[in-house]
Amino acid sequence: MTTSHHSWAFLLAAVMGSACLPGVFLAEGGDDSGSVDSFCAGDDGTFVGNVTAGNDFDLAPLQGCRTIEGRLVLQGVQGTSALADLERVIGSLAIEGNNALTIIDLPVLRLVNESFTIGANDALTAVDLPRLTTVGGALSISTNGALTSISLPALTGQGTIDIQLNGALTTCIGPLIVEVGDCVQP
DSSP states (O other): OOEEEEEEHHHHHHHHHHHOOOOOOOOEOOSSSHHHHHHTTTTTEEEEEEEEOOOOOOOGGTTOOOOOEEEEEEOSSSOOOTTTTEEEEEEEEEEETTTTOOEEEEOOOOOOOSOOEEOOOTTTTEOOOOOOOOOOOOEEEOOTTTTOEOOOOOOESSSSSEEEOTHHHHHHHTTTTTTTTTGOOO
């Protein structure tokens, strides 16, 4: 009997509830065929369900996804390149507790339907979201001690914006963030 990495994640999720261990891809929804391609199969590149990725290997099933209809949590990853095609998160997006993540670069992300949180990423130096236009809920970028640059040039629609406790922040690009929290220049 062959059991895929994803099958083990679903088994662990069933045994442990919704808890996700570091290094375990936990997906609620989609199918459990074990095929990486199956997570965003179809012409529209959509995955329906919640995803928690605890390392870069966990992001592999999301390569090619254009839409995630659910919550996406990245905690323990070192890069975001596997999400290069991601355009929409119909739910919340949290990028938190990634000690080795240096750059958040999501080149085609346009929409996060609910809250978007970037926090406690110790090595993070840059957030580059050139096409992000809308965050439906709160946008929070906080407690990223090494963060020097935030670029949100297309952001036009959002809920509240909170940018604080990013002690190294020197550059803020975007019409809606230049007068917020750490981005306010004396």
